[in-house]
Amino acid sequence: MEGGRCLSDYVEVYDGPLYTSPLLGKFCSGSFRTYTSSSNLLTVRFYTLSCLPDYMHVVVSRYYLQSQGYSAWNLSLNDPYCKPNITSEYVIFDIPYTSCGTVREGNNNTIIYSNLIRGSSSGTVITRNRNLHLHINCKMLQNTWAQIMYVAEDNFQVNETQYGRYDVNLTFYHSASFSRPVTDSPYYVDINQDLFIEAYLHSSDSNLVLFVDTCVASPTPYNFTTVTYDIIRNGCVQDSTYATYYSPYRHIVRFTFNAFQFIRNNPLVYLQCELVVCRAYDYSSRCYQGCITRSKREASSGQERVTVVAGPVQLLEA
Known part of the structure; x- marks a missing residue:
């Protein structure tokens, strides 16, 4: 059978090396079609x-x-x-x-x-x-x-490539004990209040390490280029109140900085952080290089990165 009449189990044939190539057809029980590729590659899914x-x-x-x-x-x-x-x-x-x-x-x-x-x-x-x-x-x-x-070891080869993002959470906590996460949105704080943030990589592989490369604040969650304030950039601390906390696991990073507000903008503050995932003890990887310059960072290849956004944080009214 062919096309939409294959209602349950079927095999798809594509004209090229990936399933994003043009679909030549699909067959299921009772189907005996011959398919011709425009090249020397067919994908059978x-x-x-x-x-x-x-x-x-x-x-x-x-x-x-x-x-x-x-x-x-x-x-x-x-x-x-x-x-x-x-x-x-x-x-x-x-x-x-x-x-x-x-x-x-x-x-x-x-x-x-x-x-x-x-x-x-x-x-x-x-x-x-x-x-x-x-x-x-x-x-x-x-x-x-x-x-x-x-x-x-068969007479055809199948390749499939799909894409997704790392599963990383960025969460505010009420104190340096990191025992009680903030669930309010927005999170109302006082000016200059200590903010406690935890980045958590969800993975069953215990041999991965998480590193905070860059964290940028913005009054909007959709634009981190026009009006921004750098907390940390390329592993180099930019805010004098920024500090890290001990973490019991390599896949968890904890840090703090003091609350602030943007001048002549709305009172909301969003935090966007770029984190890097590396193999533990791979001392040539980005996770073990610390503060680096832009030119050195661009010379390094193969950085495994994920960007996450947390917030908003809003100042309490006086």
């Missing part, structure tokens, strides 16, 4: 892949597996004791970044988590099919999680 904060979520079509002679019950990861959830239509893997044989690699440019889904023929004695290898990769790049999956 029979799965979904999501790089979530704590694990990789992979869904593989059982119809595709059966059409190629593979058994859904014969799929396994690097760690064969980690089993998928098998439904009538899909094989679903939730693959942690820190177990199930997931391998963690990286350099100055990326942090990559990878695993391998292996499949074998549904035959019981012999097979003339090649073993199925689905290489699963979650790659941390500049500002993004890139998700890639491809088939090895």
Whole structure:
């Protein structure tokens, strides 16, 4: 069957190396179409892949597996004791970044988590099919999680790339104990009051470190270039009241500065911070360089960055 008549499980064929290439068609049960690519690359999409904060979520079509002679019950990861959830239509893997044989690699440019889904023929004695290898990769790049999956040792290759942001929270707290977060919005404060801020990276990988590169204040959450005030810039402290606090974890950063207001603007203050995620103990990474100049920062490659906004903070009326 073709087009919209494939209502449940189907395989998509794209004219190019990515699923963003033109869609040639899709087939499901009873479909026997021939597709011709305009180049030497076709993408066949029979799965979904999501790089979530704590694990990789992979869904593989059982119809595709059966059409190629593979058994859904014969799929396994690097760690064969980690089993998928098998439904009538899909094989679903939730693959942690820190177990199930997931391998963690990286350099100055990326942090990559990878695993391998292996499949074998549904035959019981012999097979003339090649073993199925689905290489699963979650790659941390500049500002993004890139998700890639491809088939090895078969007669075609599948590549998929998607993008998302790091899961980082920026939260105000009532005191230096960082035990009670501020839930009010706006957060009403007195002029020159101590403000306590915590940046928290959500990740199951304990070997990541978070670094505050830049924090800029603005009277609006939509414009951090026209009327702004630098708290910290390129790791260099700009505000005399700024100070850091001890954090029990590498993925948590805590700091403080005193409240202020913008002259001839509304009393609201928003804070935008650019944070960098690095591999722990990678002393060549941005997280361990501290205060640097703009030219030096631009010469460094592969900074993993995320920008978050907190606020508003509003001064109490006298």
